[in-house]
Amino acid sequence: MNGAAYFTARLARGLAERGADVHVLCPSASGRPHVVERDGVVEHRLRSMPSLAHESVSLALPPGVRGHLNRLLDRLRPDAVHIQNHFLVGRMLANAAHTHGVPVVATNHFMPENLFDHMRIPEPLRPHMAGLAWWDLGRVLSRVEHVTTPTPAAAGLLVEQGFARPVEPVSCGIDLVRFRPVSEGGPGRGSGSETGSGQAEERRRIRARLGIPDRRTMLFVGRLDEEKRTDELIRAVALSHGSSGSSGSVSSSGAPGIQLLLAGHGAHRGRLAELARAEGVADRVVFLGFVAHEDLPDVYRCADVFTIAGIAELQSIATLEAMASGLPVVAADAMALPHLVEEGRNGYLYPPGDPAALAARVASVVSEEAVRARMGAHSRSMASGHRLEDSLKRFEQIYRDVSVGARTSGAQVGTGRG
Structure with a gap:
């Protein structure tokens, strides 16, 4: 469960809805290999085992996979293969596709920082391991026909790490129908303060339905793992209330009555709950846990501001969802997050590691x-530049281009597949 997985699912469903024949190859969540069709997409689930690195990760077992891939490619004869990571399944599929003359597109969602905590890499070894990880990524991506990544910042990062091939930024995209602001109907319908009153009333109704206290709410949606730095959000809540926790820090940055809503789960949930108690804001930090698909849009709509502290975000689908839902954004000034924030217009950036600055911005x-x-409306306007339909169209064109290129190349050497 991560942004890359959600992007893959949306891409597959979106392409199927547009008439493509889509097959997804991935590990089985139960461990048992099987094939199932859902939402017009055929899922080929590989035999797998639980990962020691993270509770939501299953690892495909290599024995038999290559033979399975060869039979699958022979039967499907796809126009293109699109890999979403360069690890076991993606790497083996890319190699098999090239053997069968099938062009490969790769989207990079990876940064070494996303693995350090899960792999329990000691701090002194992390720079060395990061170098090896980037080298390995570059080795795999250098053999594919087309490379994309979600943002210009993510593309620039690959270049900084020595990747010499062209990299195209293609947004993960967002469903602007599913994720939308609270309505402007009801008693507060109108403009100005009347409209704001109506939206505030709807937020109260949604909070009541979800069992969330009716307070000003800062929201984070995502995994509660180390690289998300969610502890900064909790410390910001404590500082907003002038609380004195284990650190003894006190501030009067404002925002009385604010609470933090955390939607998601992860290895650090217990530590975060303990931090909230130590900072004296356990009653102001609400852990929603995993949120059902149908409830997620309302989770955004019940909040007043979206906050994100991560420094290893190549785009952040959750931030895009929040923007589409009409939320202002306060984000760490790191990696690709500045692409989603226009200072003073749809929110603010803050220096990573400075919860006092975060509290003041909120x-x-x-x-x-x-x-x-006003800021929420501008967020919605910015999100409209990341329409899922536009991303789907671009990937369709990429598949056509690499497929035509492969056929042309095959014809020139007399090995076309017909």
């Missing part, structure tokens, strides 16, 4: 409903 957003509403 306070400036939620202190007045008119400010929150």
